[in-house]
Amino acid sequence: MTKIRNMEEFARLTGISRPTVSKFFNDPASVRVSTRNRIEKALEQYDYRPNIFAINQNRKLTKNIGILVPYLADPFFAEIARKIERRCIDAGFWPILFSAHGEQKTENDILDSLRSLKPAGALLAPLGRRSDRAALEQFCRAVPTVLFDSNIEGIGTAFIGSDxxxxxxxxxxxxxxxxxxxxxxxxxxxxxxxxxxxxxxxxxxxxxxxxxxxxxxxxxxxxxxxxxxxxxxxxxxxxxxxxxxxxxxxxxxxxxxxxxxxxxxxxxxxxxxxxxxxxxxxxxxxxxxxxxxxxxxxQDYESVSNRSTETLFQLIDSDGPPATRVEMLFEGRLVMRASA
Amino acid sequence: MTKIRNMEEFARLTGISRPTVSKFFNDPASVRVSTRNRIEKALEQYDYRPNIFAINQNRKLTKNIGILVPYLADPFFAEIARKIERRCIDAGFWPILFSAHGEQKTENDILDSLRSLKPAGALLAPLGRRSDRAALEQFCRAVPTVLFDSNIEGIGTAFIGSDxxxxxxxxxxxxxxxxxxxxxxxxxxxxxxxxxxxxxxxxxxxxxxxxxxxxxxxxxxxxxxxxxxxxxxxxxxxxxxxxxxxxxxxxxxxxxxxxxxxxxxxxxxxxxxxxxxxxxxxxxxxxxxxxxxxxxxxQDYESVSNRSTETLFQLIDSDGPPATRVEMLFEGRLVMRASA
DNA sequence: CCGATAAATTTACGCGCGGCAAGTTTTTAT
DNA sequence: ATAAAAACTTGCCGCGCGTAAATTTATCGG
Structure with a gap:
C-alpha cells in the first residue's frame, strides 16, 4: 500500500484518466457505472483523498457554507447550528461554524474570514441591534446569504424565522x-x-x-x-x-x-x-x-433549519438572486408545564 | 480603486517583488522597515488579501488548528471552545471548531475532515468511552495533538484536564x-x-x-x-x-x-x-x-484552555514530540451556593 | 572609500487540481 | 447494422501562491 501523492498517481493506479477521476470526485453519478466501480474499488484499497485546498483554489465556487450564530454558548443556537450543519453535510457541502460571541467586532471579523473562504453560500443569524449593517450588506453582495432567527430588513436574499x-x-x-x-x-x-x-x-x-x-x-x-x-x-x-x-x-x-x-x-x-x-x-x-x-x-427548530438550508441550496443552484426578498415565518407550539 | 486579482498585481502596485510581499504576509517583521511601510500603505489603499487556499496548498504546514469537542450543545464545551478559539486567533492561527455531537461516527468523520485540512495541530476533547481509539491513534500520528478535558491514556502528546x-x-x-x-x-x-x-x-x-x-x-x-x-x-x-x-x-x-x-x-x-x-x-x-x-x-476553564493552547503551540514550534507524554491537572474551586 | 558578510530581494520552478478542446472509444437508439 | 450520442482520453493551460537558489543591496570594520 504505497502513499499516493496526487490525483495523477491515483488515476494511473485505476487505469483511468485523471480528468475522468476528477469528474468522479465532483459527482460520482457523472461517470459510467463500470468506471465508478473501478474507482471506488481502488479507493478502498489506496485511501486517497483529493487535496481540498487545490480543489477550492481552482473551482470557481467552493462547496463551503458559512454558518454564523450570535452566541454559541446559548444552547438554542448550538442546537440549531447542529441541525443546519447536518443538513449541509448531507447535501454535500462543507459547513463551517462561527460564533460572534455577542460582539460586533467579532461578527465583522468573521464576515471577513468567511469571504476569503469563497463560500457557495452563508447562513447568518446576525447579532441584531449590534450588527454592523454596512458590513452585512457588503458581505451579502458577495455571497448568497440567507438570514435566520434574527431579521434585518433588506439584508440577505431571504429570512427564515419565527412568527x-x-x-x-x-x-x-x-x-x-x-x-x-x-x-x-x-x-x-x-x-x-x-x-x-x-x-x-x-x-x-x-x-x-x-x-x-x-x-x-x-x-x-x-x-x-x-x-x-x-x-x-x-x-x-x-x-x-x-x-x-x-x-x-x-x-x-x-x-x-x-x-x-x-x-x-x-x-x-x-x-x-x-x-x-x-x-x-x-x-x-x-x-x-x-x-x-x-x-x-x-420554536420550530426543525422547520427553521430545514427551510433555511433548502432556501440557500435553491439560491445557490439558481444563479442570481430572486426578484423579491422572501420572508418565511414559522408558528410556535404552546408547551404547557408547571410554571404557568 | 481597481480590483486586485492576486499577489502579483498587488506587488506590482507597490513596486516590490511578489516573493518579498509574500514574505511580508507570512511575517511582517521579516522585511525591511521601509519595505514594510510601503506594503502597509498600499494595503490600506487597495484592500488586497492573499488567497487562503493557495496559501494552504503550498505551505508544508497550514496555520489551521482543529478543535473538537464531544458535544457543543453543552454550554460547558461551548464556553471552553470559545476561550480556545480566542487564544488561537491571538496567536495567529486559524481555529476550526467541530462537535462530535456525542457520536462516534461523527467524531471519526471529523478526524478525517480535519486531517485533510493539514492542520498545524489539534486540540481534542474526545468523546471518551465511545471514542474509536484506533482512529484517534492514527490521527495523532499525523497531527500534533493535545487532549483536553477527557483523557485517553497514551493518545496525544499531552493531556490538560481537571484533577x-x-x-x-x-x-x-x-x-x-x-x-x-x-x-x-x-x-x-x-x-x-x-x-x-x-x-x-x-x-x-x-x-x-x-x-x-x-x-x-x-x-x-x-x-x-x-x-x-x-x-x-x-x-x-x-x-x-x-x-x-x-x-x-x-x-x-x-x-x-x-x-x-x-x-x-x-x-x-x-x-x-x-x-x-x-x-x-x-x-x-x-x-x-x-x-x-x-x-x-x-472547573478552572481559564487555566485548562490556556495551558492546552500553549502546550500545543510549543509542540508546533518544536518539531518532534517530546520524550514523555505530559499530563497536567488543574484543581477546582469549591463554590458554595444554597443547594448544599 | 574598499571589501567582506549578512540581509533583503529577485529568479525560476513547483504545488495539485479544474477546465477546455480535439480526438477516440463505447454505448444507445433506430 | 449503422448512425448518433455519450463517455472517455490526451494534452495543455491556468489558478495564486510558497520556496530554494541566485542575485542584489545594505551594513560595518578598517
Whole structure:
C-alpha cells in the first residue's frame, strides 16, 4: 500500500484518466457505472483523498457554507447550528461554524474570514441591534446569504424565522384564559425579535381588552439569565408587579426570573399556594428542567433549519438572486408545564 | 480603486517583488522597515488579501488548528471552545471548531475532515468511552495533538484536564463537615472523568471513615439532565436514598436531580426545613441559576484552555514530540451556593 | 572609500487540481 | 447494422501562491 501523492498517481493506479477521476470526485453519478466501480474499488484499497485546498483554489465556487450564530454558548443556537450543519453535510457541502460571541467586532471579523473562504453560500443569524449593517450588506453582495432567527430588513436574499406575533398570541391568550393577564418582562432588546414580541404583546392585550404592562429591566449583553435574575430581584423587592402573571420576553430571562422567585421564597406555578405564574418564549433546551418546569412557546427548530438550508441550496443552484426578498415565518407550539 | 486579482498585481502596485510581499504576509517583521511601510500603505489603499487556499496548498504546514469537542450543545464545551478559539486567533492561527455531537461516527468523520485540512495541530476533547481509539491513534500520528478535558491514556502528546480527585475531595469533605456524608449519584460513565470521580468519592469517604454509597442510574447518551431527572424520580419513589445528601457526578445530572426533587415537593438546601442537600461538580454556566443555586466545584476553564493552547503551540514550534507524554491537572474551586 | 558578510530581494520552478478542446472509444437508439 | 450520442482520453493551460537558489543591496570594520 504505497502513499499516493496526487490525483495523477491515483488515476494511473485505476487505469483511468485523471480528468475522468476528477469528474468522479465532483459527482460520482457523472461517470459510467463500470468506471465508478473501478474507482471506488481502488479507493478502498489506496485511501486517497483529493487535496481540498487545490480543489477550492481552482473551482470557481467552493462547496463551503458559512454558518454564523450570535452566541454559541446559548444552547438554542448550538442546537440549531447542529441541525443546519447536518443538513449541509448531507447535501454535500462543507459547513463551517462561527460564533460572534455577542460582539460586533467579532461578527465583522468573521464576515471577513468567511469571504476569503469563497463560500457557495452563508447562513447568518446576525447579532441584531449590534450588527454592523454596512458590513452585512457588503458581505451579502458577495455571497448568497440567507438570514435566520434574527431579521434585518433588506439584508440577505431571504429570512427564515419565527412568527413572533403568533408565539406571543398563543401564550398571552393561554395566560389570560387561565388566570390574570400577564405583564411583559423584558430587557433592552438585542435583536428585532425582542421588539416584535413586545409589540405583539401590547397588541394582543389590547385586542383582549386588557391593559398592557411592559416592565423593562436594566442590563444588556448576552448574559440573559443574569439580567433576568437581577432585574426580577429588583422588581420583586420594589413591589412593581401589579399582576401575578409574568410573561418573559424569552426563556433565558425567565430562567433568571425563576431563580429570583426561588430566592425570595415565592412559589411559582398555577397550583394552589403559588404566588406567581411565569412563562417564557422559545422552549429553550433547559426549560423543561427549571423549577418549576417552564411553560413556554416552542420554536420550530426543525422547520427553521430545514427551510433555511433548502432556501440557500435553491439560491445557490439558481444563479442570481430572486426578484423579491422572501420572508418565511414559522408558528410556535404552546408547551404547557408547571410554571404557568 | 481597481480590483486586485492576486499577489502579483498587488506587488506590482507597490513596486516590490511578489516573493518579498509574500514574505511580508507570512511575517511582517521579516522585511525591511521601509519595505514594510510601503506594503502597509498600499494595503490600506487597495484592500488586497492573499488567497487562503493557495496559501494552504503550498505551505508544508497550514496555520489551521482543529478543535473538537464531544458535544457543543453543552454550554460547558461551548464556553471552553470559545476561550480556545480566542487564544488561537491571538496567536495567529486559524481555529476550526467541530462537535462530535456525542457520536462516534461523527467524531471519526471529523478526524478525517480535519486531517485533510493539514492542520498545524489539534486540540481534542474526545468523546471518551465511545471514542474509536484506533482512529484517534492514527490521527495523532499525523497531527500534533493535545487532549483536553477527557483523557485517553497514551493518545496525544499531552493531556490538560481537571484533577478529579481534588475536585471530589473538596466537595466531599465540605459535605461531611457540614452534614451527613453524601451518596454518589452517577450514570453510566461516558468518559474517564466520571470513573475517576466515582473512585475518588469512594477513596475520600473511606479515608474519612464513612461507608461509600454509589447510586448508578439507568440511561446513557449526552442528555444528562434527562437521565438525572428520570433517575432521581425512580430513586426517590423507590426510597433508595439512605442519606439526605447527594453528590452528583456532574452538574448537569444535578440539574435533573433538582427538577425531580421539585416535582416531588422535596425542598433542597442546607437551611431549616430542607429535605435534601444536592451538590454537583463542574460549575456549569447554568448552575448558579438553578433552584436552589447549585453548590459545586468549579472547573478552572481559564487555566485548562490556556495551558492546552500553549502546550500545543510549543509542540508546533518544536518539531518532534517530546520524550514523555505530559499530563497536567488543574484543581477546582469549591463554590458554595444554597443547594448544599 | 574598499571589501567582506549578512540581509533583503529577485529568479525560476513547483504545488495539485479544474477546465477546455480535439480526438477516440463505447454505448444507445433506430 | 449503422448512425448518433455519450463517455472517455490526451494534452495543455491556468489558478495564486510558497520556496530554494541566485542575485542584489545594505551594513560595518578598517
Amino acid at each position: 413572533n406575533a403568533h408565539f406571543v398570541g398563543q401564550i398571552v391568550e393561554y395566560l389570560c384564559r387561565t388566570g390574570e393577564p400577564p405583564c411583559f418582562f423584558e430587557m433592552q432588546p438585542v435583536n428585532p425579535n425582542a421588539n416584535k414580541r413586545r409589540n405583539a404583546y401590547i397588541a394582543v392585550m389590547e385586542r383582549l381588552g386588557h391593559v398592557p404592562n411592559v416592565l423593562r429591566v436594566e442590563g444588556g449583553g448576552w448574559d440573559f439569565e443574569k439580567v433576568g435574575y437581577e432585574g426580577a430581584l429588583a422588581m420583586l423587592d420594589a413591589n412593581r408587579l401589579t399582576t401575578n402573571t409574568v410573561l418573559c420576553s424569552n426563556d433565558r430571562l425567565a430562567i433568571g426570573f425563576l431563580t429570583a422567585c426561588y430566592e425570595r421564597g415565592l412559589k411559582v406555578g398555577y397550583a394552589e399556594g403559588c404566588a406567581l405564574r411565569v412563562a417564557g418564549i422559545d422552549d429553550h433546551p433547559f426549560s423543561r428542567f427549571t423549577c418549576p418546569p417552564l411553560t413556554t412557546v416552542a | 478529579n480527585a481534588h475536585f471530589v475531595g473538596q466537595i466531599v469533605e465540605y459535605l461531611c463537615r457540614t452534614g451527613e456524608p453524601p451518596c454518589f449519584f452517577e450514570m453510566q460513565p461516558v468518559n474517564p472523568n466520571a470513573n475517576k470521580r466515582r473512585n475518588a468519592y469512594i477513596a475520600v469517604m473511606e479515608r474519612l471513615g464513612h461507608v461509600p454509597n454509589v447510586l448508578r442510574v439507568e440511561g446513557g447518551g449526552w442528555d444528562f439532565e434527562k437521565v438525572g431527572y428520570e433517575g432521581a424520580l425512580a430513586m426517590l419513589d423507590a426510597n433508595r436514598l439512605t442519606t439526605n445528601t447527594v453528590l452528583c457526578s456532574n452538574d448537569r445530572l444535578a440539574i435533573g436531580f433538582l427538577t425531580a426533587c421539585y416535582e416531588r415537593g422535596l425542598k433542597v438546601g442546607y437551611a431549616e426545613g430542607c429535605a435534601l442537600r444536592v451538590a454537583g461538580i463542574d460549575d456549569h454556566p447554568f448552575s448558579r441559576f438553578t433552584c436552589p443555586p447549585l453548590t459545586t466545584v468549579a
